[in-house]
Amino acid sequence: xxNRNVVNVGLLSILFTITLFLRSSMAVIAxxxxxxxxxxxxxxxxxxxxxxxxxxxxxxxxxxxxxxxxVRRTVITFGLIGVGGTILFCLAKSIxxxxxxxxxxxxxTAGVFIPSVKYVSISFQPQYFARMTSLISSVANIGPILAAxxxxxxxxxxxxxxxxxxxxxxYLILLIVAWFLLPGRPVDKGDxxxxxxxxxxxHQTGEKGRPVIGTLAKYYKxxxxxxxxxxxxxxxxxxxxxxxxxxxxDVFNLGREDAGIILMFIxxxxxxxxxxxxxxxxxxxxARRPLLLIGTLMMFFSIVCLYLLKAYPGFFLLSxxxxxxxxxGSVFLINMSCVKELVPLAVTGTVVGMxxxxxxxxxxxxxxxxxxxxxxxxxxxxxxxxYRKVFLVYGLxxxxxxxxxxxxxxxxxxxxxxxxxxxA
Numbered sequence: 437x438x439n440r441n442v443v444n445v446g447l448l449s450i451l452f453t454i455t456l457f458l459r460s461s462m463a464v465i466a467x468x469x470x471x472x473x474x475x476x477x478x479x480x481x482x483x484x485x486x487x488x489x490x491x492x493x494x495x496x497x498x499x500x501x502x503x504x505x506x507v508r509r510t511v512i513t514f515g516l517i518g519v520g521g522t523i524l525f526c527l528a529k530s531i532x533x534x535x536x537x538x539x540x541x542x543x544x545t546a547g548v549f550i551p552s553v554k555y556v557s558i559s560f561q562p563q564y565f566a567r568m569t570s571l572i573s574s575v576a577n578i579g580p581i582l583a584a585x586x587x588x589x590x591x592x593x594x595x596x597x598x599x600x601x602x603x604x605x606x607y608l609i610l611l612i613v614a615w616f617l618l619p620g621r622p623v624d625k626g627d628x629x630x631x632x633x634x635x636x637x638x639h640q641t642g643e644k645g646r647p648v649i650g651t652l653a654k655y656y657k658x659x660x661x662x663x664x665x666x667x668x669x670x671x672x673x674x675x676x677x678x679x680x681x682x683x684x685x686d687v688f689n690l691g692r693e694d695a696g697i698i699l700m701f702i703x704x705x706x707x708x709x710x711x712x713x714x715x716x717x718x719x720x721x722x723a724r725r726p727l728l729l730i731g732t733l734m735m736f737f738s739i740v741c742l743y744l745l746k747a748y749p750g751f752f753l754l755s756x757x758x759x760x761x762x763x764x765g766s767v768f769l770i771n772m773s774c775v776k777e778l779v780p781l782a783v784t785g786t787v788v789g790m791x792x793x794x795x796x797x798x799x800x801x802x803x804x805x806x807x808x809x810x811x812x813x814x815x816x817x818x819x820x821x822x823y824r825k826v827f828l829v830y831g832l833x834x835x836x837x838x839x840x841x842x843x844x845x846x847x848x849x850x851x852x853x854x855x856x857x858x859x860a
């Protein structure tokens with residue numbers, strides 16, 4: 437049974453890899469879509485962000501569905517919608533079909549991560565929870581890497597539609613495998629393996645019967661962490677999933693393959709940064725806040741460097757700049773730990789679900805905002821100046837996040853919290 441649980445985690449990790457691949461794939465094919473469908477930057481930003489809007493909105497409902505109907509039914513049902521959206525995207529001949537396809541992909545892929553967390557929580561002992569969820573996240577970050585240079589190379593040798601036809605086939609095969617491997621029944625809250633007696637499960641109240649809203653109002657400082665996540669996560673993944681490749685192509689006239697390789701370094705930075713910050717925080721520093729300060733400051737530094745670039749600095753320097761952007765932006769995972777530690781156990785699931793929703797929606801927001809901003813400026817300024825103004829907006833938002841960290845966000849690491857913070 438233990439081996440089967442590990443196999444299922446691997447299967448769910450690969451399904452989540454497809455999610456992140458589909459989320460990030462618009463960056464490499466953006467020029468193709470703009471040329472074939474005559475899209476403006478505004479329309480492109482909206483179509484790309486549809487995924488994030490619907491994905492984010494569905495995160496909390498998916499959790500309920502997984503609890504009510506089980507992991508297998510949730511993953512398969514949503515997955516079939518995602519499969520339909522993928523093939524529809526591949527066959528799209530109009531902007532409306534393209535938009536509906538992106539909507540279906542967002543709905544379908546929304547049913548992977550939360551059921552994966554649910555599966556880990558009911559299949560492994562509590563001490564393995566963080567390790568297994570980190571494993572799922574790390575494996576899944578192969579998706580954005582595949583959506584960079586490998587996708588660019590695939591598109592150049594075929595066309596922009598072929599990779600999605602291939603993904604459709606692979607996606608469908610994985611769902612068939614999932615039908616036979618994943619558990620078929622929901623776990624009762626009273627089941628001894630489900631954690632039904634765990635204080636964080638099945639509760640609708642906080643401390644001493646306090647309603648959830650009242651508990652959250654008491655722990656109002658969590659709002660600062662949610663605002664921090666809105667800016668940092670939204671800019672990091674809004675840029676990585678769409679505008680990061682177009683910027684290189686528009687401003688420095690790079691080919692699709694070269695731009696794809698450079699874009700890939702953001703994903704590599706995120707993949708390395710996740711476990712790195714976690715180990716550094718828990719084993720060596722015994723603190724969270726210093727890493728948020730360093731990560732936010734270095735993100736600001738990388739955006740300032742992009743703003744100041746007036747000529748092509750070379751392949752290596754741009755790659756390293758993108759890598760730094762991803763590496764230090766990945767401290768958003770530390771922020772998630774802060775949110776979990778700041779509130780009582782009884783409302784952890786609700787608040788972390790709220791955080792995840794805000795993060796996903798923020799990426800869609802910044803994709804759309806950037807598209808509107810570029811569309812407005814492109815008629816009155818050259819393309820380099822347009823992107824510099826975009827980076828100015830990004831920089832101001834990241835600076836606001838840094839100020840939040842400095843002045844308003846408390847330390848949350850369990851051994852570092854003061855009695856005053858616990859009672860605040």
